[in-house]
Amino acid sequence: MSADPAVRREIPDATVARLPEYLRSLSRLAEQGVLSVSSEELSAAVGVRSAQLRKDLSHLGSYGVRGVGYEVDTLAFEISRALGLTQDWPVAIVGMGNLGHALASYSGFVTKGFRIVALFDDDPALRGETVAGVAIQPFRELRSRHGADPIAIGVIATPAAAAQTVCDELVEVGVRSILNFAPAVLSVPEDVDVRRVDLSTELQILAFHAQQKALAGLQPVGAAHALDGCVAHAADPEAVAT
Amino acid sequence: MSADPAVRREIPDATVARLPEYLRSLSRLAEQGVLSVSSEELSAAVGVRSAQLRKDLSHLGSYGVRGVGYEVDTLAFEISRALGLTQDWPVAIVGMGNLGHALASYSGFVTKGFRIVALFDDDPALRGETVAGVAIQPFRELRSRHGADPIAIGVIATPAAAAQTVCDELVEVGVRSILNFAPAVLSVPEDVDVRRVDLSTELQILAFHAQQKALAGLQPVGAAHALDGCVAHAADPEAVAT
DNA sequence: CTCACTTTGTGCATAGGTTCACAAACGTCT
DNA sequence: AGACGTTTGTGAACCTATGCACAAAGTGAG
Structure with missing residues (x-):
C-alpha cells in the first residue's frame, strides 16, 4: 500500500523543514523580477549545499531544466503546493499575553495560506479587545466558534500550567495540528501533530x-x-x- | 588534538538539543521533592525512549547508579554544567516591537543563567520606556553599552530588512552567539553561531x-x-x- | 555469602540524512 | 547537424542518529 504511486511520494522530514526556506528565497527573487535560478545560486542564498537543494527538490518531482535551472514562479508554486499552502488554513491563537499579541500581529501569518480566525484569552482585562481585526474571546467560546469556521491549526501561547488543558480542549473539538509556545510537553493522541517552539531551549x-x-x-x-x-x-x- | 582527553568529550548536536528538555523535567521533579528517578520514568515525562535518554546522558559521564536510577539534583546540576548554565550569560535584545516586548518579559529568560543587560530600539516612541527593569536604548548605544557589560548573546527581533545590519554590528562588537527571530538568513563569520526561530516555518x-x-x-x-x-x-x- | 532482581551503560544493527561524483538532458554556437 | 558547455537528477558512499538487547554493576533479602 505504501508503494502505491497514487499516494503522494514520501518527503523526508529534513527536506520538509527546509522547503519553507527555499520558498522564502524564491519569493524574494520573484519580487526582484528574477525569472530563473540555478541550484547553485538558490542554495547559496539559503545556506545549504547545492546537491542538498537538488535532492530536496527531486522529492517534489522534476521541475528543473538541465543546463538552465529552475523557473522561479513554477518552483515557488510547486513548493507551495507540496507544503499545502495553496489551500487556506484557519488558525486560532490561545493566550493573548505579550507573546500572543506578537503572534497575532505578525505579518508572516497572513502572507501565505494562514488566516487567523479566532483569538482566545480568559483574562477579563482583555475582553473586547481586537488584534489584527479579530476580537479576543473567552476560551469557553471555542466550541461555538469552531462550529462556525473550523480551526485547522491551534497555537498555544499560554503559561505552561494551562497548556495541557488548552491542548485537550483543542483536540476535543477536532484540531489536529498544534503549535506550542508554552514550555511544557503536551500529551496528545497519536494522530495529532504537535510542534514546540521554545525560546529557552x-x-x-x-x-x-x-x-x-x-x-x-x-x-x-x-x-x-x-x-x-x-x-x-x-x-x-x-x-x-x- | 581532537583526541586530547582534556578537551570536553564531544556531545552530538541531537543530544544537546534534548538536554534542555531533560533539565526542565528534572527541575519540575525537584520542585515536587522527588529525589531519584529512573531512565524509564524521566524518558516518559519528556517523550523519548529510555535507551535514548541513557545514551544521551552517557555523553556527559556516568551519573546514574545501576539498579537505582539517577539522583535528581546531581543530574540536573551536571546537565546545567554541560550546557554552560552554571555561568552567567548577558543577553541583549534588539528590536522592541511586539515580539521584543514578549521576549523581554518572558520568565524563561531569567530562570537559568541568562540575564538581560540591554534592550535596543531606534523608534523614538519607545524612548525612555523600561521593560523588566531595563531601559530601551537606541541601537547606536550598542558600543558603549557593550564596553560596560559585555554581551554574550544577541537576540534579533527586528523586521527582516534590518536583521543583517543589526547582526553585522553585533558581530563587530564581539557577540558570537545570535538568536534570530527575523525571517531572514544571516551571513556571519564562521566562528559566530546563529540559531533561527521562525514562526512561519x-x-x-x-x-x-x-x-x-x-x-x-x-x-x-x-x-x-x-x-x-x-x-x-x-x-x-x-x-x-x- | 549467595541469589534474585533492578537499572544503568554500551556494542551492534538498522534507519535516516548528507555529500560526492557522474551520466543524462538541455541550450547554443558554429 | 553535430560538438560543446552547463546544470539537473540520482546512485553510491559516508556519516549521524536511533533502537535493541544484554552484560556489568548495583541493592536487598534470606
Missing part, C-alpha cells in the same frame, strides 16, 4: 556552543579580541581533573 | 503534515469524526493524475 543550545568555544580556544584567525569581551571567566578549571 | 511544516493526513485517509481507529471538522475540502484531486 534555543538559548540553552546557544550557551552550550558558546561554552564549547570558550573551553577549547579554537578561534580561527584574528578573532582573539572578539573572545576577549565575550566570555571573560573560564568555567570550572576542575572539569579536566574530573 | 513552523506553521508551514504543520500545514504539510496536515495536508498529508488529509490526502491519505490514514486515521488509525475511531478518529474519523475528528477529521470531519478539521479539513473539509480535499486538496487538488488532479495531483494523482499529474
